[in-house]
Amino acid sequence: MNEIISIKGLTKKYGEKIAVDNLDLIINKGEVFGLLGPNGAGKSTTILMILGLTEPTEGSVFVCGHNSTNEPLLVKGKVGYLPDQVGFYENRTGLENLMFTAALNGKSRKEAREKAISLLEQVGLSYAANQKAGTYSRGMKQRLGLADVLIKDPEVIILDEPTLGIDPKGVQELLDLIRTLSKEQGITVMLSSHQLHQVQQICDRVGLFVNGNLLAEGTVDSLASQLFGEEGHQIKLKATLLTPPIIDEIKLIDGVRRVELDCNELSIWSDKESSLQPILEIIMTKGCRISSISQEHVGLDEIYQRYFEGAGEK
Ligand SMILES: Nc1ncnc2c1ncn2[C@@H]1O[C@H](COP(=O)(O)OP(=O)(O)OP(=O)(O)O)[C@@H](O)[C@H]1O
Incomplete structure (x- = not known):
């Protein structure tokens, strides 16, 4: 199946406020898609509906063929979600945190340890494996968060503002890592951001959200020509x-x-x-x-x- 996320007529109203307005969007396998928009545009609300964590007022979302509203647990099994604030057991090491998540996802102790060690290496945190998560910098926590998401072997990862509060070097490393994961392992990635230049670096396609509406979607180049016509x-x-x-x-x-x-x-x-x-x-x-x-x-x-x-x- 090529269509991994399929969104039709998706609308979310909070009282009179329309947070997401009649959104249609398809994201294909292996794509890195950027939900781009200023604060309050509706990015997080869209993500929550994709994850089945909030119900749409109208419309539907399917992830890997499962309806997010009616089958949220099946969707949860396919999607790894990294919120903008990642929470860990601060008194446990990075390795212990990952092994804990792996155990919750049914992996044996041996399997959990092997997988956690391999992921720590993949996200560049082997050196801090035995350091308490509470001592990690924000950039390290985001990388540990990515490993925590990957330990569940997701088909899709959704990242909400993954680079927020990270220094420029850390941002670059995290973006490179996300891109590599997608391209080498065929993982579909959706990330939200209001950092235009970061999104441009790693996304195959971008959707520009403003006031709950998808103004344009496509490659950054095609966005420019969609929005500015002949003046691309x-x-x-x-x-x-x-x-x-x-x-x-x-x-x-x-x-x-x-x-x-x-x-x-x-x-x-x-x-x-x-x-x-x-x-x-x-x-x-x-x-x-x-x-x-x-x-x-x-x-x-x-x-x-x-x-x-x-x-x-x-
Ligand atoms: N639970 C809620 N109750 C009422 N209004 C809400 C609720 N959640 C979001 N909103 C409103 O819906 C709109 C979209 O919010 P959302 O958080 O989806 O935007 P966003 O693009 O993720 O913004 P940010 O970049 O600041 O996270 C905003 O106007 C927000 O105030």
Whole structure:
């Protein structure tokens, strides 16, 4: 089965407040999907409905073919959930904490120990295996949390703001780890974040949530073109001998939406980053001399300014 999470018409109302509004979304096996949105957008509420921890007002969620509302225990068996605040037994070591979770999930003591040791290595915590969890930094706790989730052999992992409060180096390591897990073990990952640049690094696809609505979903590149249309990429180029026939030829290139010539400066808007190469080929074969080129990616920064600024960072 390719569809791992299937959401249809999902709505959650708290009184008059619509936290999630008629959401349709499909997440496929092995994908890393980012739920992106400012505070209060509806990300956590969506996650809770996927996990079967809160009931939708309308609509449905299926995870690995199980209905989250009617079969929450079956869903729980498939999904590992890492909340934004992970709780451990602070007086037990990292290893003991993991072995405890493994035992709760039916593993024998020997199996639990082997698996816990292997996971501690995988998440880069072997050195702290015998250190009390209460002494772990936030980044270490998040990594231990990931190991704790993986010990249940989940098909899907859902991470709520996994990088919150971690220093930049720790963030990078955690993101790399999540990406590796997904790509090497085929685990489907959904993570929520309001950190645009982090999500861009590891997600195959992103859904942009604002006020309970999914404004756009796709790759970060396609988000930019969905939200900004023809202004996804802007190429500016200064060259000699630019003529109307050259401009007509450039307009035919795949992805190119608009071309303007002002004196010897050409502005080209394209929804594809790859348009640059054929543009250069045309200009150079016509004998034009290029004096400057710049390509601006109208994307994350614009999206951030438009949808996130003023929404309040945590
Ligand atoms: N139990 C609740 N009762 C009433 N309103 C709620 C409840 N839970 C969430 N809300 C409201 O629903 C909206 C969506 O909240 P949610 O926590 O899903 O957003 P979020 O995108 O996860 O935000 P954050 O990034 O701050 O965690 C918010 O306006 C919030 O105040």
